[in-house]
Amino acid sequence: MGCFTFIKVMMILFNLAIFLSGGTLLGVGIWATVDQKSFLDIFGTLSSSILHVVNVSYFLIAVGAILLVIGFLGCYGAQKESKCLLMMFFSVVLIIFIAEVAAAVVALVYTGIAETLLSNTVTPLLKEKYGVDEHLTHNWNVTMKEFRCCGLNNYTDFTNSTWYHMYNTYPGPCCEDREPCNDTLAAESKAKGCFNQILEEIRTNSGVVGGVAAGIAALEIAAMAVSMYLYCHLDQK
Numbered sequence: 001m002g003c004f005t006f007i008k009v010m011m012i013l014f015n016l017a018i019f020l021s022g023g024t025l026l027g028v029g030i031w032a033t034v035d036q037k038s039f040l041d042i043f044g045t046l047s048s049s050i051l052h053v054v055n056v057s058y059f060l061i062a063v064g065a066i067l068l069v070i071g072f073l074g075c076y077g078a079q080k081e082s083k084c085l086l087m088m089f090f091s092v093v094l095i096i097f098i099a100e101v102a103a104a105v106v107a108l109v110y111t112g113i114a115e116t117l118l119s120n121t122v123t124p125l126l127k128e129k130y131g132v133d134e135h136l137t138h139n140w141n142v143t144m145k146e147f148r149c150c151g152l153n154n155y156t157d158f159t160n161s162t163w164y165h166m167y168n169t170y171p172g173p174c175c176e177d178r179e180p181c182n183d184t185l186a187a188e189s190k191a192k193g194c195f196n197q198i199l200e201e202i203r204t205n206s207g208v209v210g211g212v213a214a215g216i217a218a219l220e221i222a223a224m225a226v227s228m229y230l231y232c233h234l235d236q237k
Contacts, residue, residue: 004233008078011226015074015089022067029060066096074223078230086231090224097220104213119195122152130171131163141171147201149194150174155186157193 070092077085129136144150151157155174158164163171175181175189 004230007226007229008081011078011230012075014223015071015078017071018067019071019075022064022069022071024064025060025067026064029057029062029064032057032060070096074227077227081230081234083231083234086227086234090227090231093220093224093227097217097224100213100217100220119153123157126151126157127161130158130161131166141173143194144171144173144191147194147197148173148176148191149197150186150189150191151193152195153193155189155191 070089073085073089073092076082077089125136126140130140131137150171150173155170158170158174170181170183170186172179172181174191175185176191178185178189
């Protein structure tokens with residue numbers, strides 16, 4: 001088996017794995033959209049926490065669809081030895097790689113801006129839907145109990161909210177489960193906003209996060225290099 005054939009076979013197998021992974025993520029995303037409660041019961045508080053930063057079901061659907069496209073382009077392009085599909089594969093992976101690098105830089109440098117954007121999006125949802133929407137209330141209750149936090153920023157996220165008007169109290173975690181959870185106890189409580197708590201969790205596990213990110217980047221670079229190798233050597237066959 002020559003070098004070209006070996007690399008071609010590896011390209012097909014690698015992208016077949018990506019295609020199957022994309023299909024799996026797409027299926028899980030659809031499941032999480034259709035039956036969110038059973039999804040959270042199985043995957044626990046981690047998915048519940050992420051759910052408030054990005055809607056995890058739509059995130060999985062988007063990632064799964066992208067992986068399906070990448071896997072198809074790479075696998076079919078290598079199998080058919082199509083320069084057009086290989087170049088499309090290279091371009092898509094390159095765009096994703098650049099977007100990931102840009103997102104990482106923004107996340108590291110502009111954390112405050114991210115917090116402001118999230119606050120402007122999530123806080124109104126808390127005020128309007130907490131205590132009314134069953135799934136949202138359940139997800140936030142699990143997150144606040146797990147991370148011992150309150151709201152996205154702090155207890156004031158629930159001030160003048162639907163929940164506060166209904167019960168004239170704040171959620172229990174905002175007062176460290178002391179009752180009745182009123183303005184005084186909430187102000188005295190040491191419960192921080194969940195955004196900061198989740199950031200602390202990420203920083204605590206930054207080594208793992210960085211390792212995974214580096215591994216993904218290495219795979220993307222390798223995939224681009226292999227696709228370009230096949231592209232350039234097709235005319236020499």
